[in-house]
Amino acid sequence: xxxxxxxxxxxxxxKNPIHQALASLNTGENxxxxxxxxxxxxxxxxxxxxxxxxxxxxxxxxxxxxxxxVSVIAMITRYKTDSEEQYQSRCKVEQWEVPMxxxxxxx
Numbered sequence: 001x002x003x004x005x006x007x008x009x010x011x012x013x014x015k016n017p018i019h020q021a022l023a024s025l026n027t028g029e030n031x032x033x034x035x036x037x038x039x040x041x042x043x044x045x046x047x048x049x050x051x052x053x054x055x056x057x058x059x060x061x062x063x064x065x066x067x068x069x070v071s072v073i074a075m076i077t078r079y080k081t082d083s084e085e086q087y088q089s090r091c092k093v094e095q096w097e098v099p100m101x102x103x104x105x106x107x
Contacts, residue, residue, distance in 0.1 A: 025097075029071065033067055073102045074100040075098070080094050
């Protein structure tokens, strides 16, 4: 969980496509890790559905070119109240989902 910006999807309004995309993801589905605007993002059907945390971006930056496959292994429900109180005002929904991923690397 520390590898993700856990509040990313929560910062979008309920009608934003990110919520429907996350709700429709199934375990075993493939997603991609890509560079975007200086960040490493998780995409499904060209839609950004998650962003790696700053520490994870530093860790994964050098390995990004070795990624062969990325798949969803679980979906975690996150609640506004899970965020620290100082960040709760940024949340535009009461709950959202965060994908947990399995990454296969080339050796």
